Amino acid sequence: MAMTGVLRPGHAQIRVLDLEEGVRHYRDVLGLVETGRDAQGRVYLKCWDERDHSSVILRQADRAGIDFFAFKVLDKATLDKLEADLQAYGVSTERIPAGELLETGERVRFEIPSGHQIELYAEKKAVGNGLQVLNPAPWTKASENGIAPVxxxxxxxxxxxxxxxxxxxxxxxxxxxxxxxxxxxxxxxxxxxxxxxxxxxxxxxxxxxxxxxxxxxxxxxxxxxxxxxxxxxxxxxxxxxxxxxxxxxxxxxxxxxxxxxxxxxxxxxxxxxxxxxxxxxxxxxxxxxxxxxxxxxxxxxxxxxxxxxxx
The missing domain is CATH 3.10.180.10 (2,3-Dihydroxybiphenyl 1,2-Dioxygenase, domain 1)
Incomplete structure (x- = not known):
């Protein structure tokens, strides 16, 4: 199957009641890799075999839930086209500037009829999975930490x-x-x-x-x-x-x-x-x-x- 347009789930920002307790769960029990913290206090994590900087962002709040769920698209031209298609369909969009999330480019955010905030983006810093790209080993130490999803x-x-x-x-x-x-x-x-x-x-x-x-x-x-x-x-x-x-x-x-x-x-x-x-x-x-x-x-x-x- 040719992979064009929307490629895959990219990241989710979820709300937790106690940030450090949430970090311990997602990093130490689930086994995600912590990749950064920002000035807003959000914590960024990824699964060990993911190449991009982050797929889970934790934000402390007074109620649990999800702030937004995002998909990565093929490139910036695809992002522009999908935003135009959404607007032509009657959906209002918002451009979130590059850098508002760590190591992430511009995002197009819109609300869907179920009341959820969905985002599209084309660029996120590639940090790799800890394996070399030439003759790589099959796994890393991170793949043995906690549950360690891929x-x-x-x-x-x-x-x-x-x-x-x-x-x-x-x-x-x-x-x-x-x-x-x-x-x-x-x-x-x-x-x-x-x-x-x-x-x-x-x-x-x-x-x-x-x-x-x-x-x-x-x-x-x-x-x-x-x-x-x-x-x-x-x-x-x-x-x-x-x-x-x-x-x-x-x-x-x-x-x-x-x-x-x-x-x-x-x-x-x-x-x-x-x-x-x-x-x-x-x-x-x-x-x-x-x-x-x-x-x-x-x-x-x-x-x-x-x-x-x-x-």
């Missing part, structure tokens, strides 16, 4: 108007719909999984009355053994687990959902199939989310917290 994989956001969100992402930003869950009456979508790549999803949405809510950030692991190891590390560090280790029917991914010290849910995820844009969309009935194994295939159970706990 990348920020996707997010799931809760908010209203996801039909309008789907139209914006597919008609303007070039995403395609991979899977969906129907509403109980079958007349619309209760949840959607969207991809801009060869991944089973890069972002997902669930219809929810409150706007701008975070369900989870997801971090990619490379094997089921690593998921089980993540469960051990969570238990050793008294991290409260929501669901798992288990397997989704939706996406076929293997997963653990847990909460950071501020109550933000995060996921350690592996697997999932590799779709193409010409594949027929997969549909789940609302009952299939639970009894059909969509959420938890082994237990065929709809966990109440999955639908009700967001930040």
């Amino acid at each position: 990348r920020l994989d996707h997010c799931l956001l809760y908010g209203p108007n996801i039909a309008a969100v789907q139209k914006l992402f597919t008609e303007v930003l070039g995403f395609y719909l991979v899977e969906r869950v129907l509403t109980p009456d079958g007349a619309g979508n209760a949840a959607i999984w969207l991809s801009c790549s060869h991944k089973v999803h890069d972002i997902a949405f669930v219809e929810h009355a409150e706007p701008g809510k975070l369900h989870h950030l997801s971090f990619l692991l490379e094997s089921w053994d690593e998921v089980l190891r993540a469960a051990d590390i969570m238990s050793m560090n008294n991290v409260p687990i929501d669901i798992g280790p288990t397997r989704h029917g939706i996406t076929r991914g293997c997963t653990i959902y847990a909460w950071d010290p501020s109550g933000n849910r995060f996921e350690t995820f592996m697997g999932g199939y590799q779709p193409y844009p010409d594949y027929e969309m997969t549909t789940w009935s609302f009952d299939g989310l639970g009894s059909g194994g969509g959420l938890d295939y082994p237990q065929r159970k709809l966990h109440e917290t999955f639908l009700s706990v967001v930040t």
Whole structure:
């Protein structure tokens, strides 16, 4: 698949109630690499195998949640074109100057119908993954620290108007719909999984009355053994687990959902199939989310917290 336009999830800025407690969780337990702190007090982190400066930014606040989620685009010309396309579609945009986030170029920020702030950017300093580019070793010391995911994989956001969100992402930003869950009456979508790549999803949405809510950030692991190891590390560090280790029917991914010290849910995820844009969309009935194994295939159970706990 030719990679043009929107390339991948780039970064998320999340709110934590105690900054240093949040840093200890994301750096020492989850195993991200701290890459900087700015004059606003924000802390920047990346997964060990990511090349760009940061993918997670922590900001201390009086309530948990997400400030914005960003995607990296191919180049500055693509950024300009997508901003013009958004404006032509009727979406107001804001240019955030280069350097407002450490080592990050200009960003185009806009609000989507679910009430979330989304950003696009083309430039972020490449800091590498600690491996040489000629005849590299397969891993580094950082890959053994904590859970040590290889990348920020996707997010799931809760908010209203996801039909309008789907139209914006597919008609303007070039995403395609991979899977969906129907509403109980079958007349619309209760949840959607969207991809801009060869991944089973890069972002997902669930219809929810409150706007701008975070369900989870997801971090990619490379094997089921690593998921089980993540469960051990969570238990050793008294991290409260929501669901798992288990397997989704939706996406076929293997997963653990847990909460950071501020109550933000995060996921350690592996697997999932590799779709193409010409594949027929997969549909789940609302009952299939639970009894059909969509959420938890082994237990065929709809966990109440999955639908009700967001930040």
